[in-house]
Amino acid sequence: MEKLSRSPLVYVLAQVRIGAVLKMEDYMPQIQEQMRKAGYPLYRPSEVREVHFGAEKPSFQATKRWYFDGIGRRVGFLLQADSIVFHTTDYDTSGVFFSDLQTGLAIIDEAVEISAVERLGLRYVDAFQADAGHELGEYFQPGIRGVGLEEIGATQPRLLINLVTNTPIGGKLVARLSQNTGGWFLPPDLQPLELTPSKTFPSDREMAVLDYDHFIERGEPFSLDGIGQTFEALHDTTSAVFRKTVSEFALQTWGSP
Numbered sequence: 001m002e003k004l005s006r007s008p009l010v011y012v013l014a015q016v017r018i019g020a021v022l023k024m025e026d027y028m029p030q031i032q033e034q035m036r037k038a039g040y041p042l043y044r045p046s047e048v049r050e051v052h053f054g055a056e057k058p059s060f061q062a063t064k065r066w067y068f069d070g071i072g073r074r075v076g077f078l079l080q081a082d083s084i085v086f087h088t089t090d091y092d093t094s095g096v097f098f099s100d101l102q103t104g105l106a107i108i109d110e111a112v113e114i115s116a117v118e119r120l121g122l123r124y125v126d127a128f129q130a131d132a133g134h135e136l137g138e139y140f141q142p143g144i145r146g147v148g149l150e151e152i153g154a155t156q157p158r159l160l161i162n163l164v165t166n167t168p169i170g171g172k173l174v175a176r177l178s179q180n181t182g183g184w185f186l187p188p189d190l191q192p193l194e195l196t197p198s199k200t201f202p203s204d205r206e207m208a209v210l211d212y213d214h215f216i217e218r219g220e221p222f223s224l225d226g227i228g229q230t231f232e233a234l235h236d237t238t239s240a241v242f243r244k245t246v247s248e249f250a251l252q253t254w255g256s257p
Contacts, residue, residue, distance in 0.1 A: 003093050005255030008126040008210075010185050010199050013087040014101050014231060015123075015215075018222065019116035020082040027111040028066060031079070034107040040068040040076055068104075073196045077104045084108060089198045094235050101231070102224060114222040121215035122234040124242070127185035127199070129207045131253060136179060136208050139250035144177065169233045171216035175241060179208050187211050210245065214238045 021027075032043050044067040051058050069076030075088040086101045108114065130136045144161065161177040176187065183203035186193050201207050214234045220226065243251070 017119035042069040126210040
C-alpha cells in the first residue's frame with residue numbers, strides 16, 4: 001500500500017517483549033558499538049524508580065533502560081532487560097520501519113542470544129487538524145461521527161471512542177479516538193515523548209487523535225522471521241481499521257493514490 005503524501009502519523013512504536021535477560025547490562029558495550037555503526041550513535045543509559053505498594057509499606061524498584069537514538073532523535077531503540085522498543089516520529093513506510101526494526105533486533109540477539117518472545121505490539125498514533133473551511137467531523141466515517149448533536153443545539157461536540165476487539169490473527173486491537181485542544185498529541189501512557197516531534201500543532205485549534213494499539217501475546221522461541229511475519233500481519237489489520245475509521249474525504253485530503 002502506498003504512503004499518504006500528507007500522512008497524519010505522528011508516532012509509531014513496535015515493542016518486542018522478551019524472556020528477561022537479567023545480565024543485559026553486561027552486553028551493553030557490544031550492543032552500543034553495533035548500534036552506533038547501524039545509525040543510532042546517541043547512547044543514553046537511564047534508571048527509572050518505580051513504586052510498588054505491598055502489604056506493609058511501599059517499596060522502590062529501579063528499572064534500567066538504555067536508549068539508542070539516531071541523529072536528530074526522531075528514531076531510536078529503547079532496551080530493557082525484558083523488552084525492546086523501536087519507535088519513530090518520522091515514519092516513512094512499513095517496509096522501511098520493519099527493516100530498521102529487524103536490524104536492531106539482530107544486533108541485540110547476536111549479543112545476548114534471546115531465547116523467547118512473550119508479546120509483540122504495534123502502536124500507531126495519528127493527529128490532525130481540519131483544513132480551512134472544513135470541520136473535524138468530515139474526516140471520519142459516518143458511523144464514527146455518532147448522532148447529529150447539532151439537531152439539539154449542541155455546539156462543538158467532542159468525539160471520544162474506545163474500541164477493544166479481538167483480531168483474526170489471534171491478537172487484540174485497542175482503538176482510541178479523541179478530540180482535544182492544546183496542541184499535544186501523545187496519549188498519556190506514552191508520555192513523556194523521548195523523541196523529537198516531527199510535527200507540531202497550534203494549541204488554540206481543536207485536533208483529533210487516533211491511537212491504534214494492536215498486540216498479540218503468546219510465548220514462543222525467538223525468531224527474526226517469525227517476528228517479521230507477525231508484525232506484517234499486525235500492520236495489515238491496523239491499516240485496514242484505519243481506512244474504515246476515516247472518510248474518503250480524509251484519505252483524498254491526505255494524498256491517497
